[in-house]
Amino acid sequence: MVSNELLKKFVEQISESGFPLEHWASSLLRKEGWIVRTNYYYIDSDDKKPREMDIVAYKLKRLDRFNVKTVLLISCKKSKSSVWGFLRRSFPEYGNQINLFPAMIVSKYPPVNYALKWGWQREFCDFMAGHGLSSWFGVPQHDVFAHQQIPLEKGKLHDSDMHSATMQLIKAQAYEISDRHNVENREIKQFNLISLTEGEFVAFDFNDGADVEAIEIPEQVSMTSYKIDNCDQDSRVIYLTKRKFEEDVSRFTQLHELNAEFFINKENEFRNEAVFDWHKLAVHSEEFISNLERYIWDCARHHRVLPDTPLKLSVKISVESHNPIVEISSSRSEILDVARSSDVKKRIYRDIQFFWGHEGHIEINTIKIS
Template identity: 30%
Template structure:
């Protein structure tokens, strides 16, 4: 059979996709290939070349590090990234875009704190095991494909298509998780545009001075309107023959992600019993878990008439007080019921990471 068909396939991006997938598999990443998502503007399905992820169980949550990867091959053109000296003082730019989604309440609380995103990036920068989260030294502000033979500018269509698909895919995936994930988890997304061609940075130092350098990788900070909302993204351009090297940095990123979330969970629980806002986040889950056992232990005497309006947890010295009712007789029943005490102990550990003494409020009851 004529080899022209094989030669034709080799000019497409499928060979590059397969090479990248084999590298990911070698480095123990889980792979989803050619996943489709819905384009919110064109109202049409779009394809994400490769989705790779690693997952690890840390305490009570699953930690996912996700790579969304676009692969492009360009036989005739180089990819040019046009840049200028970078800065971090532009008030209209977000240098630390959100890449994290979670349904875990302690992580959600920490994520809502001031400067969380900035602290996330700086945490990874301080790890010094990879350079993925450092602010770029140069500000990439435009792109251009240039003919390898003549140097003539072509257009930025393929480059823009790559970064647009990555941004939309991340937005789509993060929006999908809320309705799909039931287990407690946290996801961190990374956008990677891989090109099988030369990658050149053109740095405009002044109107009369432009320098060019062949590069292996560079970051691009982007803003884009998705679903009528301005969002910010970090995209990493990678030359295809450098991917085998840079994937090792993403391996280390996954390990430092686990370390970061573990630290954030510890921060949350450190003063959880003394923080009104933190307790408010998890009260409902805690009381829901023990409500059935409270009803049985009280012999169904605890009702709306004798239940206090706002059940509470309050730490006094070395004993945690659980306030459900001021009725001493009911509290006596609660404090004497071993099944309730066991279930409450488990629920306190699960929701508040607390394993000390506790008591259902009553002036003359003894601590458990």
């Protein structure tokens, strides 16, 4: 039997670990409406072994045609014996090689992918900064070029916990974004890397000379670039003290709502006159054609008009003048009769409105082929 004295000792040992911080943060996020997963594992890109991510939290917003998921990857560390130090300097006026506006987004929704053209990451960050999240997404004021854990009493400088937390976040994100990890169709994920620490932060600002100024800070945003599987991974890591995390937890919900707003705006950009733009028409044409051909087959089976011999069926969509044109060709008159039915016409109007936002007239032609 374990004595009460020993049990008390066990509690003290657990209390000195990072687990109470992990539980506290998870509880806070759940109260804010986040779905929280612990004991979550990813595959380390270096040694290909499973590693644990302390907290994975997400919110999902279901929209008419796609979903937006905001993901928080959170590392939890307790720093009782040292202060976390961030060595900072100004970014160079010329020759800066760091991506200052990483967006960390993965999308399988074609209209949004179409709208995310060159420079969209800066546009995304500017949108967030302009809606109250400038401390996270605004133009970075400092280049954090090194991390150091500074002992409160005796000991040497080191960066083991800070490095471990940063690499844990970067590798977990790389695993989530990689093609090996499934992403639902019509879903957009936006990732945020949070290093949460029960301890204090100090910034060491280096000027152009040899002077260094030290100031206490509650948070620090750092841009990182790391090559994983021969691909550059640009990331933004938000370091927060426990006190600052508690103050900012509602801002993560604000971020989620802004994510949805940003991608709705991007979808609207795509759907504006989309059916009259050949490039936009091509975005959904394959899916539209496949769906319509399958629907015509289903209707033919329902009405029992499928012939015993093989037949040809093809669908094309194009635009001439002010109306989209859907051309349905088949080698059998029975199939063309199905294609002229009100059910098929309703499906064509519905799908074109769904894919391209067009609610006007549609010309539907049926053609007999040999």
